[in-house]
Amino acid sequence: DAGVIQSPRHEVTEMGQEVTLRCKPISGHNSLFWYRQTMMRGLELLIYFNNNVPIDDSGMPEDRFSAKMPNASFSTLKIQPSEPRDSAVYFCASSSGGTGTYEQYFGPGTRLTVT
Amino acid sequence: QQQVKQSPQSLIVQKGGISIINCAYENTAFDYFPWYQQFPGKGPALLIAIRPDVSEKKEGRFTISFNKSAKQFSLHIMDSQPGDSATYFCAALKRDDKIIFGKGTRLHILP
Numbered sequence: 001d002a003g004v005i006q007s008p009r010h011e012v013t014e015m016g017q018e019v020t021l022r023c024k025p026i027s028g029h030n031s032l033f034w035y036r037q038t039m040m041r042g043l044e045l046l047i048y049f050n051n052n053v054p055i056d057d058s059g060m061p062e063d064r065f066s067a068k069m070p071n072a073s074f075s076t077l078k079i080q081p082s083e084p085r086d087s088a089v090y091f092c093a094s095s096s097g098g099t100g101t102y103e104q105y106f107g108p109g110t111r112l113t114v115t
Numbered sequence: 116q117q118q119v120k121q122s123p124q125s126l127i128v129q130k131g132g133i134s135i136i137n138c139a140y141e142n143t144a145f146d147y148f149p150w151y152q153q154f155p156g157k158g159p160a161l162l163i164a165i166r167p168d169v170s171e172k173k174e175g176r177f178t179i180s181f182n183k184s185a186k187q188f189s190l191h192i193m194d195s196q197p198g199d200s201a202t203y204f205c206a207a208l209k210r211d212d213k214i215i216f217g218k219g220t221r222l223h224i225l226p
Contacts, residue, residue: 004158033213042218043159043204056213091158102147104214106158 004107006092012113018080021110024073025094033104034067034077035091043091049075082114117142119207121217129225134192136220138205141186145207150179150190151216153202162203163190195224 005024013019025032033048047057049069057067064083069075079086089111093104120139128134138148149164165172165179165188172179178191192199205217 043216045213048213093158102149102164102208103161106160108156109158 004092004094004105006107006110008110009108010111010113012115013082014115015083016081018078019082019086019112019114021077021090021092021112023075023077023092023107025075025092026105027073029094029096029105030072031095032069032075033093033095034075035093037089037091037109046077084114087112087114117215119205119215119217121205121220123220124218125221125223127223127225128195130195130197132195134195134199134222134224135189136203136205136222137187137189138217139187140207142207142209143186144209145215146209147207148179148181148188149206149208149214151204151206153204153219159204192222197224197226200224
């Protein structure tokens with residue numbers, strides 16, 4: 001298996017622009033998680049889906065952030081409009097068996113820089 | 116109560132030494148305690164995990180010690196090697212809930 005695939009790996013954009021991050025989970029996994037990692041705040045869970053349904057989005061910073069999972073093999077995280085404080089590494093992770101499954105498989109991340 | 120407190124933030128150890136990272140939690144409902152390892156430019160990956168009914172688990176040079184009464188657990192890396200240099204996250208979770216990660220420890224092993 002190719003593992004969790006994220007694109008792009010690096011994104012540089014100007015403040016106010018829309019940014020879309022993409023994730024393809026491991027085939028057969030039915031839970032998907034979006035995380036944000038910064039030096040100051042560590043790893044933060046933004047939102048997670050189970051069977052394509054958003055279960056908990058309490059970690060989403062504000063209305064500028066939105067996430068979708070239209071099918072079992074694809075998810076997007078969108079920031080509109082982007083701000084410099086959104087600069088971080090964004091990880092997607094997937095797991096099998098629902099949120100009670102203990103092992104999550106992380107993708108390589110997308111490094112976002114907002115200038 | 117959902118927090119997992121991890122220390123130290125950074126750690127430097129000589130090659131061949133023992134690296135020790137500590138974590139503490141409050142929620143007694145947590146029933147699984149994994150450790151994740153993250154190399155620069157990569158996503159975190161599960162390293163080793165323990166359940167609260169076990170006091171110690173060993174996999175190669177990596178050992179988790181678990182103290183249920185103190186609500187603390189720690190990762191020991193024996194005979195630390197330069198290839199172990201990475202960021203380590205402790206975590207805790209309960210069935211059907213999300214993982215709570217510690218803030219991470221940046222470990223550097225001197226050659």
